Amino acid sequence: MAHPRILVFSGSARTGSHNARLASLVGQRLGENGAEVSSISLRDFPMPLYDGDLENSEGVPENAVALKRLIQQHHGVFIASPEYNAGVTPLLKNVIDWISRVSEPSEPRMAAYKGRVFALGSASTSPFGGIRGLANLRLVLETGVGALVIPEMIAVPNAADAFDPSGGLANERAAASLSAMIRALIAEASLRMSKAA
Amino acid sequence: MRHPRILVFSGSIRGGSYNTQLAAFVAKQLVLADADVTRISLADYPMPLYDGDQEREKGAPESAHKLKRLMQEHQGVFIACPEYNTAITPLLKNTLDWLSRLNDPGEPAAAAFKGRIFAIGAASTGALGGIRGLIGTRTILEVGLGAFLIPEMVMVPNAADAFDDKGDLRNERSMASLDAMVKRFLSETRARA
Ligand SMILES: Cc1cc2nc3c(=O)[nH]c(=O)nc-3n(C[C@H](O)[C@H](O)[C@H](O)COP(=O)(O)O)c2cc1C
Numbered sequence A: 001m002a003h004p005r006i007l008v009f010s011g012s013a014r015t016g017s018h019n020a021r022l023a024s025l026v027g028q029r030l031g032e033n034g035a036e037v038s039s040i041s042l043r044d045f046p047m048p049l050y051d052g053d054l055e056n057s058e059g060v061p062e063n064a065v066a067l068k069r070l071i072q073q074h075h076g077v078f079i080a081s082p083e084y085n086a087g088v089t090p091l092l093k094n095v096i097d098w099i100s101r102v103s104e105p106s107e108p109r110m111a112a113y114k115g116r117v118f119a120l121g122s123a124s125t126s127p128f129g130g131i132r133g134l135a136n137l138r139l140v141l142e143t144g145v146g147a148l149v150i151p152e153m154i155a156v157p158n159a160a161d162a163f164d165p166s167g168g169l170a171n172e173r174a175a176a177s178l179s180a181m182i183r184a185l186i187a188e189a190s191l192r193m194s195k196a197a
Numbered sequence B: 001m002r003h004p005r006i007l008v009f010s011g012s013i014r015g016g017s018y019n020t021q022l023a024a025f026v027a028k029q030l031v032l033a034d035a036d037v038t039r040i041s042l043a044d045y046p047m048p049l050y051d052g053d054q055e056r057e058k059g060a061p062e063s064a065h066k067l068k069r070l071m072q073e074h075q076g077v078f079i080a081c082p083e084y085n086t087a088i089t090p091l092l093k094n095t096l097d098w099l100s101r102l103n104d105p106g107e108p109a110a111a112a113f114k115g116r117i118f119a120i121g122a123a124s125t126g127a128l129g130g131i132r133g134l135i136g137t138r139t140i141l142e143v144g145l146g147a148f149l150i151p152e153m154v155m156v157p158n159a160a161d162a163f164d165d166k167g168d169l170r171n172e173r174s175m176a177s178l179d180a181m182v183k184r185f186l187s188e189t190r191a192r193a
């Protein structure tokens, strides 16, 4: 059986990020279930804050083009997205917006978001698990950039105590929703294997 | 009668920004109604992308402190919010998130957003006028930051043709929504002046 390629990253680049831990757990589970996983950090793709004047004078930053191409080499993308003030982090929104400006002449607009499937999760130090940020991110991806986002999500509340020593989720309900998301993402990514390069 | 002090800015710093034009027009209407208006550009308050490591090592940027204090000198804040991919711009979200981290001893969390009233609007080159971005921005301000926001919003669709040579709004419906917003905003800011 061929293995779907799935890209995994976190919307936080801070040391000790709970969302980076979630991303690495998801990456591990995807790998165990037959996916070929690439894990990256947005720290390695720095981009200036989006500004239309900058785009006019200098074009889109190289890192946005690089990340767009990397996304296009995958059948699925998982994003662990922290919630800041009931919304998406500036770091992640900035990356999504820049990438929305990149497409080759032969491609549809927002090409990186087409032809693959997305899954979302969030870890938060609050008891709500970042669910409001996830709702906002879903709107941006679906309505804003036309991406297909699976309904299964993973929200990890009280993140400071949520991971057991082996990096798994201590809470049973969270662990069950994680497994459901992993299954759905692999199934949906596999369906697209003939489409993406 | 005291004049309410109102801070006005745009979530876009691009030359020719329609949201900056909207901010200018709102400021003009407020001044005509005797408000004391301060207009700023976020270009004068540059902040790096929020990063928890940087915050721990160096604290919040000086621009965030300056903007927080400036907001606290006003009874009302109007923000013109461009819509990018159905949501708030990275620039504006970054500014709000940095501000949310600041409070002096004795102040509540996210102090800049407390004790004053907020109004928002949007100009967009699309036909929907940025309404989806405004809804998300309401959630960020109200639920995320605990800010008090008036219900009236001004929306300017098809913004490239929306303003005349004097910078006034051509579209009657946009103008009506702006009038309603300004009216409520003035009565709420006056009550706090
Ligand atoms: C600017 C800022 C705003 C935040 N707002 C929220 C919030 O609205 N809801 C929430 O659950 N947690 C909020 N938090 C707490 C985050 O959940 C917590 O910092 C988490 O550890 C961030 O993810 P990370 O560990 O991956 O960096 C906020 C944190 C910051 C820095």
Ligand SMILES: Cc1cc2nc3c(=O)[nH]c(=O)nc-3n(C[C@H](O)[C@H](O)[C@H](O)COP(=O)(O)O)c2cc1C
Pocket: A052, A097, A098, A100, A101, A144, B012, B013, B014, B016, B017, B018, B019, B020, B082, B083, B084, B085, B086, B087, B123, B124, B125, B126, B127, B128, B129, B130, B159
């Ligand atoms: C990254 C990006 C995403 C955009 N997404 C939307 C959108 O979702 N809805 C919309 O109405 N306009 C969208 N636009 C168009 C903006 O409304 C238009 O560029 C507007 O002029 C931006 O505001 P400004 O003139 O104040 O800079 C987008 C523009 C950019 C640069």
